[in-house]
Amino acid sequence: MFSLPVTAAETRLDTLFSQLEGAAPEEARRIASEIELEWAKSGSPAMDLLLRRGKDALEADDMEMAVEHLSAAIDHAPGFAEAWHLRSVAFFRREHYGLALNDLAQVLALEPRHFNALFGMGRVFEETGRAALAHEAFERSQAIHPHHEAVSEALERVSREMGGTDL
Template sequence: MGNVIKYLNRIVAASLAVVTISLPAWAEDNRLDALFAQLSAAEPAEARRIAAEIELEWSRSGSAAMDLLLRRGEDAIEAGDLAMAIEHLSAAIDHAPDFAEAWHLRSVAFFQQERYGLALHDIEQALAREPRHFNAMFGLGVLMDRLGEPALAREALLRAHAIHPHHKDVSETLERVSRKLGGADL
């Protein structure tokens, strides 16, 4: 009986460790769920604030080193140093393959280099990890439009619009693409 109790104690201790480690991820998922619920019903000014909070959550990998690589990649994109951006973001992806925002930003760098196949792959990876990533969905719409696929572009933009109805770039691009297709404006 003593061995059974020792064994059960180990199981309970291991279970508590797993639950304790999982709580931050669970809390983050719940926070994102709440923010997305608010986003879809928010007025434009409030939607911008909520979207910024969501984007801030997306920029947090759980590792200070990966977050630093993401910031360096983002800074390099803004500076126009796309090769350096891809290097930083690839390092973040190598070490944290579930970091959707790193995939998204690397897709932006690839898109700006006109490496559309690689951009599409990274958008797919970002959306596989965070299907509500309205910026990646917007990027998919822009990419499909660039590739001469306005119907696919419109579909992606409609999905982004459903998630974030007040995303100015999504709305403007959706109107433009819809006009190409002869559809009604939003």
């Protein structure tokens, strides 16, 4: 039996996720930013450019252009989880929740620890009136990134909607 070599990026991500688990809030924000930077690296300058253009379009509130650039990245690099994630954001903003969920499922198939994808999934469920599923997705995100402020706020909001509060 043999084992495949682990890439440097995978090793770095594993290390960062281990650090994130027990980090204090300020340190957790820094580590999460480093994880997000690693996720944004496709290994291809062309795919990185498409991702950057997709991000720029999202920031400019041009969802059509964002979907176009990110779809091109996905077509050429279907294993690039961050392209799927950002396209899900564009779909969510266009209120295409089914498409957003499909992309988020792809992200999680590629990177099950993608706390932002889990948060996004929770937001889709919240927007579509499925509070229990939203709560579960937010809890899964928080288990990976305990100090994700948006997740903590979302958990409080959904818990109130469900008629209770977390202790």
